[in-house]
Amino acid sequence: MAGPADLGTLPVRSSRHVDLNLLTIRILSNREEFDGYAYFSRDAPAGAAADHEIVCVDLDRDPYDPEVLRALSDRTLRAKRFRSGYYLNHIFGEPAYLITEGRRSYVFGRRLERTIWPYFVKRVLTDFAVDHGYLHLKAAGFTLDDGSATLLVGPNAGGKTVFLTQACLDGARFLTNTHVLVRDGEAHAVPSAVRVRRSPQFEQLIEGHGLTPHLESGDFVAAPELLFPGEPRDRGRVRSIVITDYSPDRPRTFERIDPEQAALFLGLFADGVVNYGLKDDLLAHHEGDFTAFTGSLAAMREQLAKLVEGAHCYRANVDMLDPSVRERVLAELSSNGHRG
Structure with missing residues (x-):
């Protein structure tokens, strides 16, 4: 079990560049399929530069030495909480390792979709807001x-x-x-995608579009274009x-x-x-x-x-x-x- 000698050459098997209107985020994963992408409803325009990048490395897909990751982790309170398995509010899971390099964040752990919308999006939006007067x-x-x-x-x-x-x-x-x-x-x-609760009104939508389950058991996520008339x-x-x-x-x-x-x-x-x-x-x-x-x-x-x-x-x-x-x-x- 090795450590990531060069963060720039980590295995990336899928990615999505998402549009958050005033800013964009590029998400990269070492998994071929990553549920974290489903929480976003719009892709960034082709050729647009990303305002932030998040690199998600699932340790079940590519194992790395936890002691090396711990040594590389940020020294912030948030990184300490990640290492304890607590991400944000009531969202938690297995220990994860957070490494920040400017506008790029690396996170090593398991089921990392639990960190994307619950933590990273909220933090990036807040940073952007204070930097630009929003x-x-x-x-x-x-x-x-x-x-x-x-x-x-x-x-x-x-x-x-x-x-x-x-x-x-x-x-x-x-x-x-x-x-x-x-x-x-x-x-x-x-x-963003909208949280949909299973009900007769949305049953056909859930099954017909193969919607991704939400982090909360029993719910799903869907793009608003699927739910409402008009753009x-x-x-x-x-x-x-x-x-x-x-x-x-x-x-x-x-x-x-x-x-x-x-x-x-x-x-x-x-x-x-x-x-x-x-x-x-x-x-x-x-x-x-x-x-x-x-x-x-x-x-x-x-x-x-x-x-x-x-x-x-x-x-x-x-x-x-x-x-x-x-x-x-x-x-x-x-x-x-x-x-x-």
């Missing part, structure tokens, strides 16, 4: 006929996906499912922000809230750094520079304040599967105009 939010979103965007944020299992799906099936255009980059009130989509949108000026927290046990409501309330909520439930536990990664991105790190945090806070001040903000506990409710909610979002 705000990275955990949010779903769609655009309406006039091109204006509605962002959906909320707690896990709060109904974002149902709200998004029903809006898009009712004529709205898909913008994003999980991530969005925002600057000066403009939302930029991060193209997905890449961007839209944010007109509305809807905080979804569906609970059939509480009174139904769709009501306006103050921008200050929205900012407090988004700061905890939508901010990428907070939601994904990336504060140590962001500090490492700034090479421990305290002034640069706090400057990035201040810039993100300012972007968030501008975003909610320029939008209509709502709190929603609504059943979007009810046609009459869906019609009323979408009519409100279509007609609310800009804040005066």
